[in-house]
Each structure stands twice: as structure tokens, then as C-alpha cells.
Amino acid sequence: MTTIALDKEWIETAQLFGDAKNIVKEALRAYAIQQCQQRLDEARAKVATYKRKYNYDYETFKHAVQVDESFLTTIESQNPLWEQDAMEWEYWQEEQQAWRDQLETIMRR
């Protein structure tokens, strides 16, 4: 257990709504859920942008550029800098999964 000092006026504000300790705990939980949801939404939107651009989900796209020579040739001809998209697509995939996991963990508490 870690102790965090709060200004007296915030304790008094929390007490307006009930037990200060519970109110602070609930407020922190609500804040964490909101922040996770915001990051999850951002990651989802980025992933969706790439999915629309390439017409595949990331796993399918990655596997195709790794094993299908004709698919890779087509992608190269359409967008010679596709690697920059693919790297970032993977980044947002990971972000999406990480924030989804984090949100689930918080919701279970």
C-alpha cells in the first residue's frame, strides 16, 4: 500500500459525497477507465485507417507480404513506402491490445 498526500480541501471536497477514502478510490478508478478507453479508441481508429487503406486486417496483410511474392509485388507497386505503414500498423495493433488488457484488468478490480 502506498500513501499519497492530498491537500485538505480535496479531502473536504470528497467528504461532500461520502467517505473520502472510498470517493478518492472510485474517482481514480473512473479516471483510469476513461483514460484507457480514450487510448483504446485512438488505437482502434488508427488500426481501422490502415485496414481501410489496405483492405485487410494486419495479421492477414503481414502474412501475405511475408509469404506471397505476387502480393508483395502488388503492394510495392501501389505504395513503395508501405513498410512505414506496416510498422505503424503493428504499433497501433499492440497499443490496442495493451489498452484492452489494461481496461479489462481495471474493470475486474
Place this chain on the structure above:
Amino acid sequence: MARSTRDHYAALTAQVAATLNTISFQRFEYNSQRALWEIHGTWGTYNVRLKEIYSTKGRMYSFYVIYANNVVVGFDNYPDRQALYAKHQEAFTSHLDELIPHKHSTGKETLELTETITVETFFDYLRKEIPQTQKEPL
């Protein structure tokens, strides 16, 4: 890790700003697990696009020189089929999770395997192989 990552990319951004002629776009996003860094600028008459992703899987990079929307030269380590096959031949499907540093020639006509490239070594290559005074790709 977040602070050291932030400091690392701040230093890298400063280095890029001091090397390229102009910076037209830059962004940096990071948290305790991942970082995304991207910067665009000009080198003489060329456009340069640098992007790095840092995650638990390692460091992915893509450093490209563009002229009139065509690739002049590009370094990246994304494991596409051509790079995987160049390194592992018929066994390439057993290495799909491996990052493969490689270089694309002009127009991405050919690919050759390389050592891992950093922004510093990329700039060394630029200074040596693509002088700013060069008006068009060789």
C-alpha cells in the same frame, strides 16, 4: 524506460534537425512499453522520411530518400518475403518473427541485406553517397 526513451528520441530529433535542411513534419508518441517516432525533411533536392517504432519486440526502422515520389534508396528491417528469402532462402517461413535489416536500391529494383542501421549510420550514408548538391538521382 519512458524517460530514457523520451530523452533518446529528443536527442535524435535534435540531430536530425541539425542535419537535414528543413523539417516538414515530426511526431513522437510513447508510453512505458512502446514509442513511435517519425520525422520528414529535405536533404538537398531530396525528401527524407524517417520512422522508428520501439516496442517489446525490438526496434523497427524505415529510413527512405525520395525524389519526385520515387524511392532513391531505403533502409528498413521489416521482414517482408524478399528480405526473409534473401537471408534464409527456402527456410524463410521459419523466421517470420525476425527483423531483417536490408537496403532497397533506386526504385526498389534490388534488395541487399545490411547491418542494423541507425539514424547516425543513415546520415553517414547520405553524406557519402547522396551529396546534397546532387540535383537528380544517379
